[in-house]
Amino acid sequence: MQKFFFTRLMYQSGNWNTDQRMPANLLNSLIEYTTIPVDEKERVVALSSQEIFQSPFCYLSGHKLVDFSTEEAANFKQYVDNGGFVFVDDCNHDIDGLFAKSFEAQMQKLWGEKAMVEIPNDHPLYTCFFRFDGPPATSVELNGWGDDLVHKYLKAKIVNGRIGVLYSNKDYGCEWDYDYRNKRWLKVDNTRFGVNIIVYALSA
DSSP states (O other), X not given: OOOBOOEEEEOSSSOOOOOTTHHHHHHHHXXXXXXXXXXXXXXXXXXXXXXXXXXXXXXXXXXXXXXXXXXXXXXXXXXXXXXXXXXXXXXXXXXXXXXXXXXXXXXXXXXXXXXXXXXXXXXXXXXXXXXXXXXXXXXXXXXXXTTSOOOOOOEXXXXXXXXXXXXXXXXXXXXXXXXXXGGGGOSSOTTHHHHHHHHHHHOO
């Protein structure tokens, strides 16, 4: 069985290289909780590159403008339409910031006005490994940063009945951006939802 590897998507606009410790933390959680074979090194792949089509799971994040080039847009759409999975996380943890507005505009360009839908809190994403009642809140929401709102739903682009793009305004990247060895100080490991995301992405 091929080892799972974490792919971060590099795009020309905005700032893509955020939350640099998060991938290692999530990969450690996969090793700790699951039997999934894991490549422990994060891969960074240009969205405009054909390498994206070799990735079982992609992550895209940032604070600033998302304005895909022609090649980036074509690859993103083809990857998702062909069954790929992209987890997109707004590092601003808001709904009116530049990343949020520009990313949702990109989704509308690729798939139309109703490209993104709210995911119900009984979706299999929340029970495929650990059990959640919906998207867990992040400390940045609870501390009143961003738009002072705890987002009750995640959004998604659904392809053939499955999530192709999982979109979060909750800033999970910042929430999980710490050295994995510090998880022992947490009452509950907050990366467990990240395990659900990856397990769901890898399920048939």
